[in-house]
Amino acid sequence: MKTERLNTDILIIGGGTAGCYAALTISENSDKKVLICEKAHIKRSGCLAAGVNALNAYIVEGRTPQDYVDYAKKDADGIVREDLLLTMSQRLNKVTHRLEQLGLVILKDENGKYVARGNRNLKINGENIKPILAQAVEKAENVQVLNRVNVIDFAVKDNKINGAFAIGIENDTFYTIDAKAVIIATGGASGLYKPNNPGFSRHKMWYPPFNTGAGYAMGINAGAEMTTFEMRFIALRCKDTIAPTGTLAQGVGAKQINSLGEVYETKYGLTTSERVYGTVNENQEGRGPCYLRTEGITPQQDDSLIRAYLNMAPSQTIKWIESGKLPSQQNVEIEGTEPYIVGGHTASGYWVDTNRATTIQGLFAGGDVAGGCPQKYVTGALVEGEIAALSAVNYVDNSKQGSIEQSDIDKHINEVTGFITKKTSPYTTEQLEEAMQTVMDSYAGGIKTNYRFNEKQLDIADYKIKQLMSLVSTLYAEDFQELMYIYELKERLTVCRSVIAHLKARKETRWHSFAENLDYPNKDEKNFNKYVNSRLENGEIKIIIRDLVQGGKEYEHIN
Amino acid sequence: MSISINKNKCIGCGKCRNVCPGSLIKVDSDGKAYIKYPKDCWGCTSCIKECPVYAIDFFLGADIGGMGSKVHTEKKGDILSWIIQKPQGDSIKIDINQKESNKY
Numbered sequence: 234m235k236t237e238r239l240n241t242d243i244l245i246i247g248g249g250t251a252g253c254y255a256a257l258t259i260s261e262n263s264d265k266k267v268l269i270c271e272k273a274h275i276k277r278s279g280c281l282a283a284g285v286n287a288l289n290a291y292i293v294e295g296r297t298p299q300d301y302v303d304y305a306k307k308d309a310d311g312i313v314r315e316d317l318l319l320t321m322s323q324r325l326n327k328v329t330h331r332l333e334q335l336g337l338v339i340l341k342d343e344n345g346k347y348v349a350r351g352n353r354n355l356k357i358n359g360e361n362i363k364p365i366l367a368q369a370v371e372k373a374e375n376v377q378v379l380n381r382v383n384v385i386d387f388a389v390k391d392n393k394i395n396g397a398f399a400i401g402i403e404n405d406t407f408y409t410i411d412a413k414a415v416i417i418a419t420g421g422a423s424g425l426y427k428p429n430n431p432g433f434s435r436h437k438m439w440y441p442p443f444n445t446g447a448g449y450a451m452g453i454n455a456g457a458e459m460t461t462f463e464m465r466f467i468a469l470r471c472k473d474t475i476a477p478t479g480t481l482a483q484g485v486g487a488k489q490i491n492s493l494g495e496v497y498e499t500k501y502g503l504t505t506s507e508r509v510y511g512t513v514n515e516n517q518e519g520r521g522p523c524y525l526r527t528e529g530i531t532p533q534q535d536d537s538l539i540r541a542y543l544n545m546a547p548s549q550t551i552k553w554i555e556s557g558k559l560p561s562q563q564n565v566e567i568e569g570t571e572p573y574i575v576g577g578h579t580a581s582g583y584w585v586d587t588n589r590a591t592t593i594q595g596l597f598a599g600g601d602v603a604g605g606c607p608q609k610y611v612t613g614a615l616v617e618g619e620i621a622a623l624s625a626v627n628y629v630d631n632s633k634q635g636s637i638e639q640s641d642i643d644k645h646i647n648e649v650t651g652f653i654t655k656k657t658s659p660y661t662t663e664q665l666e667e668a669m670q671t672v673m674d675s676y677a678g679g680i681k682t683n684y685r686f687n688e689k690q691l692d693i694a695d696y697k698i699k700q701l702m703s704l705v706s707t708l709y710a711e712d713f714q715e716l717m718y719i720y721e722l723k724e725r726l727t728v729c730r731s732v733i734a735h736l737k738a739r740k741e742t743r744w745h746s747f748a749e750n751l752d753y754p755n756k757d758e759k760n761f762n763k764y765v766n767s768r769l770e771n772g773e774i775k776i777i778i779r780d781l782v783q784g785g786k787e788y789e790h791i792n
Numbered sequence: 793m794s795i796s797i798n799k800n801k802c803i804g805c806g807k808c809r810n811v812c813p814g815s816l817i818k819v820d821s822d823g824k825a826y827i828k829y830p831k832d833c834w835g836c837t838s839c840i841k842e843c844p845v846y847a848i849d850f851f852l853g854a855d856i857g858g859m860g861s862k863v864h865t866e867k868k869g870d871i872l873s874w875i876i877q878k879p880q881g882d883s884i885k886i887d888i889n890q891k892e893s894n895k896y
Contacts, residue, residue, distance in 0.1 A: 277838035278813040286894035340893035350896070358893045360872065381815060402815060434793055434853035436834035443814050473856035474793075484896025534896070539886060541894040543874050547863070548793050548835050551852055554876055554884060555859040714815060 234653065235406040236646070241268035241377075243625050244397060244412035246384045246448065249279025250611055251600025252418035253366045254328070254618035255625075260373035263626045267376045268410065270399055272383035272717065273443065275367040279420060280577075280601075281611065283438055284360035286480060286545045288332075288339075289610040290325050293349040298322030301353065302784070305608040308504045310743050311762055312461060313580055314605030315784040316587045321606055321616045328615040329355065336365045351483050360544040362611070382408060383717045384447070386645060387415065388637040389455040393594040395635040397451075398645045400720075402713045407649055409642050413634045414595045414625040417583070418618060421466075421575030421601040422446025422728045424666070427674035427681070428571050430473065437475035438546045439468060439570075446574060448602035449582065450724035453731055453769050458584040458592040458777065460604040460766045462728075463735035463748045465572035466579045467509045467684060472522075472566040476546035481525045481565060484541070485534050489567070491520040501745075505578070509569045510745035513683050524564035535559040569746065571680055572673075574728060577601040577609040579747070584766050587787045588624040589617060592768075595628060597621040605764075652719055655709035662708055662718045665701055669726060672697040677733055684746040691737045698729045731767060734774040738765045793835030793852055796862070799824045801847035808839035808848060841865050841872075849877075 243259055245252045248271030259267050271278055292298055301322040306313050333339050340348040340356040347355050370376060384399040394415050399408040423444050428435045436442040453459060469478060481487040489498040489508065497520075501511030512523045530538075538560055542549040553559055576582035582604030583591045591598050599617035600609070609617065673679055676694035678686035686694075705723050710716035741757035742749050766777040782788045797808070797817075804823040816829045817839060825847075827833065840848045846866060852858030860879035865872055870891045876884045 273813040273815050274811055277811050277836065282813050282836035282838055286896075338891055338893050340895070356894045356896070358888075358890055360888075360890060430853075430855050432853070432855050433831060434856045436832060437793065438835050441813060442832065442834050474852075480894070480896050537895045540888050541896055543886065543888060544894060547837050547850065547874070548852060548856075550874075550886075551850070551861065551863055551876065552857050555852060555857055555861055 234650070235404070236409070237406050238409050238411070239268065240411045242266040242412065242629055243414045243416060244410055245269045245416045245418055246397065247271065247279070247417070247419035248275035248370070248378060249418065249420060249600065250281055250366070250614040251618035251621070252416070253370045254615040255416050255418060255599060255622040256370050256376045257373055258619045258622035259626055260376050262623065264375060265626055265629060268412070269370070269376065269378045270382045270384050270410070271378060271380050272402070274380045275370060275378055277363050279363065280441060281363035282441065283546060284362055284544045285611060286357060286359055286541045287350055288329060288355045288357055288612050289353060289479065290608060290612045291329055291353060291355050292322060292326050293352060296352060301325070304353070309464065309580055309607050310504070311781065312464065312743065312764065313607060314782050314788065316782055316786060316788050317585070317606035320587060320620060321609065321613050324616040324619065325612045328612050328619065332362070332365070335369050337362055354483065358544060383720070385720045387451050387455045387596070388641055389593060390635060390638060390641070392456065393635050394596045395637050400649065400713055400716060402717050405713050407646055409637060411634070411637060413629045413632070414597065416597045416599060416621050416625055417448040417452065417602050418600050419448035419602055420444025421573055421577065422449060422725060423573050424670070425574065425673050425725055425729050425732065426571035426679040427670040429475065429568065429680065434473070438548055439470060439475050439477055440573060440575065444601070445721040445724045446728035447721070447724045448598070449574065449731070450727040452583055452591065452593070453727055455593055456769055457596070458766050458768045459731060460582065460584040460764055461580040461735070462574060462732045462767070463739045463765055464579040464581055464744060465732070465747050466575045467572050467746055468570045469509050469512060469567055470570055471549055472568045474546060474548040474552050475570055476542060476549035478525060478567060480538065480541050481527060481560070485527065485530050485538070487525040487527045487565070490524050490526045490564070491515045492522055493520055497523070506744040506747045512567060512569060513746060517683060522566050524566050526564050527560035528562065528564050530561045532561065535561045569680070569684070572678065572684065574732060575601050576604050576606070577614055578607060580605050580607045586790050589621040590624055590790070592790055595632065597625045649716065651706070652708060652710045652716055658707050658709045660704060660707070662715065662722050665704055665708070666722050666725070669698065669701055669722070669729060672701070673729055677736065678749065685749045685751050686736065687751040688737060691733050695730065695733045698726055698733065702726045731774060734767060734776065735765050738776045793850065793856070794830045794833040795827060795839060796849050796851065797825050797827060798847045798849070799826070801845050803845055805844060807842040807844070811838045811842050813838060837865070841867070
């Protein structure tokens, strides 16, 4: 193993949507040196790999940023940070125009105006949206990208971040990175629960299976305050391919129907969680399977849908062709995915102030890891990258760089060495990952229990996840890629533990399916119209219940 | 969903290995690309779009409705063509102009 020491002004962890835009922002607004650590390659890494065919967060003509805040607040039944939603919404259109300048194709009418899809969406050709962003980053001044370098931990002392530790998965290198500020821009956490198709097709296009919750886990372990992990995200998707449904529901107006042909969506409500819950319930009561009603659409619509999905989730187009029936001839079956933790859709993640500063000095968060601000989608993640970047620049200008202690470096090198020098282990990393997914599926509200759970089950889940955590130190890695897999497992287990603690702490059912506690089947407006936050203290998860931040107010961290 | 790499066509340029967002593609001792972790592929098709000799195919697993078709893309100017080769021998070609937006 080689060791290398690097130095930068601002370290960005994760070169996805938010991370790339943060780098562009710093480059354009300062002379600070930026280093992006990306565990794959920024050209196609993150959520935008295959593309996307709509921008789902845009303030269309006649609407205001406050309308977007109101929509997201209603969808989450109040548990959002209005300050974060508003500062995001105010910049959505600016980042959209910037994307267009960089080369993104956006649909316009004959007068050159964007064509809206519904109240908040624009139609685009986004197959190459990530290469467009990555290319801009590669051209940006003062920005260095390290591809295939996976950050494994923060270097934090006295609640101040001084850099991070990383491994080069293709060059067998351990990196110690000194930085004046750090922007965490990693993805959410997939792969915590047993997936829809656990066999050959366990991974699907809609969300990267490589997003392991690394940013959450590093924050949890460093003692950062985290929020709303109990608001899990369950996506309602095209069955099997798990391709997005918005293009069908909003694009061609397809309604959710059961096997009797009845439109059921109005019966349960139209929020994101209610749409999932309705589908689960129709199946449970014997009226499944459920579909999006596409039969009867025109051949032109068929043709457009086939193209739209190739630009975003090609598997769905292939599935239509393999089945011999296009959407006009056969309704599209839908199902819920396994639960994810993803701050781009729900409010899970770091507890940040209005400027996206976390509770750790010098650490800023944007995108999927930043909590309190759901319904970000692509443009919202870009905005958060921008806000976090400007805050980081300001911080660097006004603070002194700390140093990473040698004992901290030695501790991390020893841990890595332990994994790569062992030759045997009772279990493989993959076996422990499967065990974790089975525990979460059975006892923490997975697909198996129709996303429902009770406190006794959560206690069992917590016990079993802790047992699995104790087995991680027995694992060994043949090479640095397998070493990364061990760290990814550790990250997922850390996130699982926090998710279980949060699910247990919210003693109500505010969102069906997302957090459906059978011991408390009703909403408790008096006690839980509040945030459930947490912080790891001496190895134990301490729950902190906080009052809602009222609209129109900024938020600064308080103890 | 996953991919298969035809070693007879592969010229060992390494572009697929470079772009894979899961770092799943490696170079074998013969200098050709292979997918080391096929079950970890999520079907993003990034590698397929990079391959200059169309050596990589995308396919659906039988567990999610795959019927044996193989898919690759070819790019000429602004046109990205998707070629779906069915096991019976016939194929479908869908051309997408990358300067044109999705309509739905």
